[in-house]
Amino acid sequence: MKPLAGIKVLEVSPRIAGRFCGKVMAMLGAEVIRVEDGAAAASERDGGRLEALRLYLDTSKRSVTPDFDDPQTPAVLRELAAGCDVVLDGTPRSDPAFAVLTAPDLLQANPGLIVTRIADFRSDSAYRDFVATAITQLALSGQLFITGEAEREPL
Numbered sequence: 385m386k387p388l389a390g391i392k393v394l395e396v397s398p399r400i401a402g403r404f405c406g407k408v409m410a411m412l413g414a415e416v417i418r419v420e421d422g423a424a425a426a427s428e429r430d431g432g433r434l435e436a437l438r439l440y441l442d443t444s445k446r447s448v449t450p451d452f453d454d455p456q457t458p459a460v461l462r463e464l465a466a467g468c469d470v471v472l473d474g475t476p477r478s479d480p481a482f483a484v485l486t487a488p489d490l491l492q493a494n495p496g497l498i499v500t501r502i503a504d505f506r507s508d509s510a511y512r513d514f515v516a517t518a519i520t521q522l523a524l525s526g527q528l529f530i531t532g533e534a535e536r537e538p539l
Contacts, residue, residue: 386413394419394468395445396461396485399515402474402502403441409470410444417468418447419461461485466493474502 391414395406398421410416448464450457462485465471471490487499501507504516514520522528 389413397474
């Protein structure tokens with residue numbers, strides 16, 4: 385028997401970190417339900433490399449693709465989360481499509497729910513709405529300062 389057998393996880397993350405966390409939990413036996421934005425999923429299918437990444441990250445998961453323009457979607461997602469043990473929230477706060485699930489709302493429906501937030505930057509940081517791409521991480525760490533020519537600005 386796998387260690388997370390019997391655990392139900394709602395994964396709400398358009399980004400790799402949350403999706404990888406969900407993949408690991410699925411490999412450990414959890415039932416993972418992925419909530420995805422249909423438009424984003426369609427754009428991933430347009431590129432071969434991204435499609436391979438999608439297949440890797442989403443293996444062993446079930447998936448729902450709600451219509452985020454439908455006013456009933458927030459209630460449906462909260463009801464789905466109420467039946468879960470864990471919510472993996474890896475949504476950028478600036479993404480209105482996924483802003484329908486907030487920890488207080490989820491905990492009101494299911495007080496025993498574990499809500500995990502996976503973010504690139506702390507929620508009280510000036511960078512909280514930024515996406516931490518490789519170039520952003522290199523710049524903020526100071527690694528880009530030592531690149532390029534001494535008489536020019538950093539690359």
